[in-house]
Amino acid sequence: MRKTYLLLCSVLLAACASPSMDADLQAEMAAADQLAASEAEALQRDYDAGRRYFESGRVERALVEFDYAAYSGSNAAAARLCAIYGEGLGIKVDPVKGVFWCQRAARAGHAPAGPRARHLFETWWKEEPM
Numbered sequence: 001m002r003k004t005y006l007l008l009c010s011v012l013l014a015a016c017a018s019p020s021m022d023a024d025l026q027a028e029m030a031a032a033d034q035l036a037a038s039e040a041e042a043l044q045r046d047y048d049a050g051r052r053y054f055e056s057g058r059v060e061r062a063l064v065e066f067d068y069a070a071y072s073g074s075n076a077a078a079a080r081l082c083a084i085y086g087e088g089l090g091i092k093v094d095p096v097k098g099v100f101w102c103q104r105a106a107r108a109g110h111a112p113a114g115p116r117a118r119h120l121f122e123t124w125w126k127e128e129p130m
Contacts, residue, residue: 075108
């Protein structure tokens with residue numbers, strides 16, 4: 001019984017450890033990683049800390065690191081926040097934060113952020129007939 005319980009717990013933890021992403025989203029995250037490599041060393045450290053937390057499944061802690069890096073000027077962190085909030089990776093979708101960070105990442109030249117901001121806006125704020 002104990003072995004079954006431990007096996008079940010380890011399987012569940014492995015499944016929940018890192019939010020699932022399709023190939024396009026993985027490519028977008030890789031592009032953000034490349035963008036981070038061109039940023040200042042301090043921003044890179046904060047971004048890398050957020051990436052490590054995110055990949056280990058600690059999304060809430062990753063958001064703290066990415067928020068700090070993005071508010072400090074990291075365009076790569078803004079791109080990651082765009083994807084996390086916009087797609088609901090490990091958290092509930094937050095369209096307001098998603099649009100905010102997607103617009104910021106798009107202004108910095110992160111190509112996938114613009115269409116995601118548009119999609120979020122069209123999905124969550126539908127125009128109603130008068």
